[in-house]
Ligand code: SF4
C-alpha cells in the first residue's frame with residue numbers, strides 16, 4: 001500500500017516524503033544536515049540527546065526534536081536559525097561538561113559522533129566545569145570493553161540489544177545523575193557478543209577489544225566484503241591496515257543504514273590470521289610426510305588417485321566438502337569427481353542442509369521457491385521453523401526474526417526438538433522429543449494430507465500438547481502467506497525433514513533449508529555438486545568406510561576427526577583408507593594421516609561466486625594475500641584434472657562407473673572386514689550416582705564450521721564442551737554453574753562443563769560445542785539425534 | 797700606487813679587527829631559542845615517554861616519516877609500543893610538535909645528523925627519547941652551545 005506523499009519545506013527547500021516519515025527523514029531527502037547522537041535507523045527513535053532540534057516557522061518559539069516528530073504537510077522547517085544553533089551548542093556543552101578529555105587515547109577518535117559535532121559546531125575549550133574524569137574501562141569481558149565515563153547515555157546500546165538482538169543484556173542502572181549503562185548486578189558481559197552495541201555506540205564507550213589500541217581509524221582501508229562463517233554470507237565491511245584485518249563491522253548500505261552481523265562476523269576474523277596452516281604441499285613418503293613443490297604434489301596425488309581408481313573403482317572414493325568452494329570451484333569439482341570419476345559426494349557439517357536442498361530441488365525440477373525467484377522470505381506473515389537451532393546455526397537470524405516480528409500481524413511458529421533460542425520467543429512453540437521428531441513430522445504430514453472434513457487427526461502419537469498441535473495444523477491449513485525454515489539436526493539425517501519441506505513447498509511462499517556452509521547452496525543448485533552415494537550421510541559414510549565400500553576420501557576442508565561423531569571408530573576407519581587427501585586451508589587432525597596435503601586458500605583469499613542460503617548471489621574478491629604457497633581450490637583442481645588427463649593420453653580415461661550396489665566395488669584383502677567394529681553394541685550405562693538424562697547435541701552460536709573453529713576468540717567464548725540443563729536438575733544434582741563434570745554415554749565419556757539453559761525439560765541435557773571436540777564426538781554416533789547419558793561430578 | 801696603499805690599508809685594518817669566522821666545529825654559535833633541530837620525544841618523570849600514541853603527529857607529518865605503534869598498557873589504556881621517525885625524510889617543519897595534544901614531542905637542537913648509512917637515520921623510541929651527549933630536548937639549548 002503506497003502511503004500518500006506529504007510536502008514540506010526545509011531550509012527553503014521543498015521536499016515530498018511518504019506519510020509517516022519523520023522530519024529527520026525528510027531532511028535527509030532534502031540533503032539538509034541535522035545533528036543526531038541517539039539515532040540509528042536499525043532501532044526505533046528515542047529522543048534522548050535533543051541535538052536534532054529544529055524550528056517550525058509556523059510555530060515560532062518551539063524547538064522540535066526532528067528524529068521522532070512526524071513530518072506534516074506544509075511544515076516550514078528551519079534547521080540553521082540562531083536559536084537552533086545555540087540550542088545545539090548548549091546541548092553539546094552540557095555533554096562535554098560530563099565527558100572526559102580522552103580523545104588522544106580513545107579508539108573512537110576520528111569517527112566519533114560527539115567529536116565531529118563539537119568540531120562542526122565550533123564548541124571549544126572546556127565550556128563548563130568538567131565533572132567527569134577518565135574512569136577505568138571495564139575489561140572483564142572478552143571482546144567488548146566498556147568505558148562508561150565516555151558514555152553519553154544515548155541508549156542506543158540498550159535499545160539495539162533489547163529491540164533487535166533480543167538479548168537485553170545492557171540496561172540503564174542507577175537513578176538520577178548516577179545513571180549508567182550496565183549489566184544486572186554489574187557482572188561482566190556474558191551475552192551473544194554480536195557486537196551490535198559496539199557498532200551502534202556513537203562515542204568510545206563500547207569498544208571492540210580486538211581493534212582497541214592497535215591503530216587509528218584514518219589509517220584503515222575499508223573494503224566491502226562478506227562474512228564467510230556461514231551460509232548467510234552477511235555483507236560486512238573489513239577494515240584493513242597494511243593487508244591485515246583490523247576489525248569487521250556491519251556494512252553500511254547505500255542508504256546509510258548499517259546492517260547486522262553476529263558474533264562470528266564481528267569477532268571471528270582472527271581465523272584468517274590463524275597460522276596453523278600448511279604453507280607448502282606435503283606428500284607421504286613411507287611413514288612420514290615431506291614437503292614438496294606443487295608440481296610434484298599434484299603429480300603424486302593424481303598418480304595415487306589413478307592407481308586407486310584402477311584398483312577400486314570410483315564408487316570406493318568419497319569427496320567430503322566443507323562447502324567453502326566457490327561455484328566455479330564446485331563446478332570443476334563436479335565435472336572431475338561426479339561426472340568423470342563417479343565418486344560419492346557428501347559433507348559432514350552441511351550434510352543435512354544439502355540433503356534437504358537436493359530433495360526440494362529434485363521435486364521441483366531445478367528451481368524452487370525462495371530461491372531463484374528471489375521472493376523475500378521476510379515478506380511472509382507467518383514464519384514457521386521446523387527443527388531446532390535455526391539461530392544457533394545462523395545467529396544473524398535472531399535480529400532478523402525480531403525485526404520481522406516487529407511489523408504488525410506477523411507470527412512465529414517453531415517446532416523444535418529442543419528449546420532453542422527461537423522457541424522462546426515464538427507465538428506458537430512445540431517442543432518434540434528429539435528421538436521422536438521424525439515420527440512427529442511423518443504423523444503431521446499424514447494428518448495434513450488427510451481429508452479436511454474427516455475426523456480430527458489422531459494426535460495421540462504426536463507427543464505434544466494437543467491444543468498447540470491443533471493450532472499448528474490450523475496455521476498450516478490457513479493458506480496464509482508463510483515462509484518455512486527447515487533446520488536439520490546437528491548429526492541426524494535430514495531425510496524426514498526433507499520430505500516435510502517438499503510437502504510444504506506448495507503451501508509456502510518460500511521453503512529455506514538452514515544449516516549450510518558458505519556456498520552449500522551454490523554448490524548444490526548452481527554447480528550440481530549434489531550428494532551422492534553413502535557419503536551423503538554421516539552414519540552411512542562411517543559404515544561404508546568400515547565395511548570397505550569406501551576406501552578413499554578426498555577432503556575439501558572437511559575433517560572427519562573434527563565433525564564426524566564416532567570417536568575411535570572414525571580414526572580407525574581413516575587409518576584403513578587406501579587414499580586420503582586433505583585439500584584445505586587449515587592444518588587438521590586428519591592431515592597427519594593423509595597421503596597428500598594440498599594447502600588451499602581461504603574464502604577471503606580467492607575470488608569467485610557464492611550463493612547465500614536465501615538465494616542471493618555474492619561475488620568474492622581477494623582481500624588478503626594467500627598464506628604461504630596456498631592456492632585457490634580451482635587452480636588445484638584444474639591442475640589435478642590436467643595431470644589425470646595427461647596420464648591417459650588425450651582422451652579422458654575410462655574409470656569404472658559408480659555403482660550403488662556395494663557388491664560391485666572391488667573387495668579389499670580378505671582380512672579387512674574382520675576388524676570392523678560395525679556392530680558396535682552399546683554398552684550398558686554403568687549405574688552409580690550421577691544424573692541420568694537424554695543428551696541432545698546442539699549446534700553452537702559461536703560456529704561449528706571450519707572457519708569458526710579456527711578463530712581463537714570464538715574458541716574462547718565456547719569454553720569447550722558444555723552440558724546445559726534445567727535449573728532444577730542443576731540444583732537437584734548440586735552441580736554449580738560452570739562446574740566441571742564428566743559425561744558418560746554408552747559410547748564413551750568426556751569431560752565437560754555444567755551450565756544452565758532456559759526451557760530445557762527435566763531429564764534432558766543439551767550437549768553444546770561438540771563439533772571440533774574429539775572427546776565430545778566420541779559420546780555420540782552419526783545419525784543419532786539424542787543419546788542416553790549419565791552426568792556426574794568430576795573427581796579431582 | 798695610491799690604489800695599492802688604499803688596499804693595503806684595508807688589509808692592515810682588518811688584521812687588527814676581531815675575526816668573524818668561527819672555528820666550527822670546534823666552536824659553535826649559540827642557537828636562537830626557536831631553532832628547530834631534530835625532533836625529540838619528551839619523557840615523563842619516571843622516564844617513560846609522554847607520548848600516548850594518539851597518532852596525530854603521524855597523521856599530520858607532511859613527509860610521512862613518523863610511525864606510531866600503539867599498545868595496551870596497564871588498565872587497558874592506550875600506550876606507546878614503538879615510535880619510529882625516519883630522519884632521512886624529516887623536513888624539520890615542526891608540524892608534529894604543533895599537533896601533539898600532550899606535548900610529548902619537541903624540536904630538539906641537534907643539527908649535526910649526517911651518518912654513513914641511511915639505516916642509522918631511522919630513530920626508534922629510545923634514541924628519540926634519550927638524545928646522546930647532552931642533547932636533552934628543547935630545554936637547555938643555551939647550555940650545550942657554550
Ligand atoms: S568518545 Fe569521542 S569525544 Fe569522547 S574521548 Fe572518545 S573520541 Fe573524544
Ligand code: SF4
Pocket residue numbers: 144160161162165167168169170189191192193194195196197198
Ligand atoms: S554484544 Fe550483542 S548481545 Fe552483547 S550486549 Fe552487545 S548487543 Fe547485547
Ligand code: SF4
Pocket residue numbers: 150151152153154155156157158181197200201202203205206
Ligand atoms: S554506551 Fe554508547 S551506545 Fe550505550 S548509552 Fe552510552 S553512549 Fe550510548
Ligand code: SF4
Pocket residue numbers: 227228229230231232233234260261262263264265266394395396397
Ligand atoms: S549469520 Fe553467518 S554470515 Fe552472517 S555474520 Fe553470522 S556467521 Fe557470518
Ligand code: SF4
Pocket residue numbers: 835853856857858859860861862881885886887888889890891892893
Ligand atoms: S618535523 Fe615535520 S617532517 Fe619532521 S617528523 Fe615532524 S611533522 Fe614530520
Ligand code: FES
Pocket residue numbers: 035036037038039046047048049050051052065066067068
Ligand atoms: S537524535 Fe533526536 S533526540 Fe537524539
